[in-house]
Amino acid sequence: xxxxxxxxxxxxxxxxxxxxxxxxxxxxxxxxxxxxxxxxxxxxxxxxxxxxxxxxxxxxxxxxxxxxxxxxxxxxxxxxxxxxxxxxxxxxxxxxxxxxxxxxxxxxxxxxxxxxxxxxxxx
Numbered sequence: 001x002x003x004x005x006x007x008x009x010x011x012x013x014x015x016x017x018x019x020x021x022x023x024x025x026x027x028x029x030x031x032x033x034x035x036x037x038x039x040x041x042x043x044x045x046x047x048x049x050x051x052x053x054x055x056x057x058x059x060x061x062x063x064x065x066x067x068x069x070x071x072x073x074x075x076x077x078x079x080x081x082x083x084x085x086x087x088x089x090x091x092x093x094x095x096x097x098x099x100x101x102x103x104x105x106x107x108x109x110x111x112x113x114x115x116x117x118x119x120x121x122x123x
Contacts, residue, residue, distance in 0.1 A: 002026045002112040004095045009117030016121070017083045022095030022114055024076040033098040034071050034078035038091035038119075048093070049080060062088075085121045092116040 008020040020036065035050030049059045049069040057069055068081045078095065095114035100107050 002028060002031070002097050002099060002110075004097060004112055004114035006093075006095045006114040006117045009093060009119045011120045011122065012085055014085060014087055014121055014123050016085050017081070018085065018119060019082065020080040020093055020095075020117060020119075022078045022097075024078075024097050024112075027099065028076045030099040030101055031073075031076065031097055032100045033096075035096045036069065036078070036080045037094045037096050038089075039094070039116075040088075040091040043091075045094070050096075051078065082119070085119075087121045087123045089119060090121050091119060093119050 002024050003026045004022055004024055006022045008018060010018060012018050032053045033050055036048045037045050038048050039045040047060060048063055049067055051057045051069050051071045053073060066084045071078045094116045097112045099110045
């Protein structure tokens with residue numbers, strides 16, 4: 001099991017910045033992905049940014065060049081620096097961690113979620 005604790009959400013004006021942080025504890029030795037998803041009212045949860053254990057990153061098109069994801073593998077933390085925020089970035093942001101358990105037959109993937117942190121961008 002992996003436990004996730006998020007921090008850093010809040011209210012900001014359009015054009016402002018926020019930084020989200022997430023710390024993982026528990027069975028962290030098999031983590032192979034850390035990322036952030038978000039869910040706005042009436043919309044599906046979507047991937048905002050992710051980073052693999054090896055450092056490969058990916059971003060939603062809507063946040064490229066504005067958001068930056070970073071991770072500290074030794075501390076099992078992931079952060080999302082959000083700049084030039086827009087009202088459409090308003091959502092609950094969730095930290096997401098995936099672990100891999102390799103076996104002889106196959107690899108098993110497990111997904112863990114944080115409790116969510118509200119980000120509100122006013123116009």
